[in-house]
Amino acid sequence: MQTKIIIGTIAFMLTMIILGFIALNEPARLEAFSAAYEGRSIENGAEIFVNNCATCHGIDGTATQCFDATGAETGCVGLPLNNADLLCGNRPPRLDAMGWAGTKSDFIEGTIAAGRPWAGMPTWGQQFGGPLQNNELRDVALFVQNWESETLCGGEEVEGPVWPTRVSDLPAGNPENGANIYQVPLGCNACHGLVEDESTANGPGPWLGALAAEAADRKEGYTDADYIYESILLPNAHIAPECLIGGNPSDCPEPSTMLSNFGQRMTEQDMADIIAYILGVTEFESNVDVVYPEGSVAPPAEE
């Protein structure tokens, strides 16, 4: 009798100790579980990214190197996503630039789901007629956000590239080389078509072949080269009068959907070659200053 009670008491105490131990460890266990769960989600997101997004945003998300389905290198037409402007902190500059009041993860997941079809970003969410289910959208959005890192975000503000204020200070341009880099690596043709062939242009930007005759009329006091130089470095300084959207002449979207990072992706020689290709001249005249903001754009991650 006595022993039964003692055994019963010991068993009861043991049970309480074990339960207490489990309860104490529950938060840690849950955390490990959700970390593993998030890990799987990110892995799955990585696979979705490589298969669906890398052609436009680059394998590493920096939009510097893109390949088409045959493995040939193409220009990257998507914005960089592995980018401080979009990822660093709770309120990255990109949210304000886009007038987004919600959270960063809603911005990223929402943009992936709805796309910006008028700007070349396809729609991915099934609720909008795209191919990805909600859990897949969340996984790929988590994968993108996982690029936020000490290396990307921890550094002190790095100075941006410095561009001459006068386009006439660029080196002489080489139009043939310009015609090449216009396609790869810069990918201007994806939005503008080829300068020499209007039939290759179907948006979302305007065909640039008319600029040799019209650029200087776009802004008072500008030369042709002034205008093109400014349009490439600061797409929002002036919005082109007419864009092709799905091949139809339409108002250009405002703010501009042209990538705003060419000033960080081009050398002075690239710039001269591109302008030479668009205008068909090798030397440039200048009437105005074009001021590229130093360090105001978050720097790309180390390459």
Ligand code: HEC
């Ligand atoms: C056909 C090319 C293309 C593909 C494929 C593509 N994107 Fe995009 N994406 C773009 C373009 C172009 C933009 C910029 C649109 C604009 O200027 O507003 C963009 C913008 C974005 C943005 C918003 C970035 C910002 O700073 O505003 C996110 C996030 C994004 N894409 C994620 C993805 C993901 C994830 C996938 C794959 C599921 C994907 N994209 C596939 C072209 C593409």
Ligand code: HEC
């Ligand atoms: C993602 C699409 C996209 C890419 C890539 C792109 N642009 Fe644009 N570009 C646009 C859109 C949209 C406009 C019209 C809105 C504006 O004025 O910014 C435009 C406008 C321009 C203009 C002014 C045209 C006019 O008629 O006033 C020039 C010049 C230009 N782009 C040059 C380039 C060059 C050079 C490249 C490659 C280095 C390039 N763009 C890459 C979308 C793009």
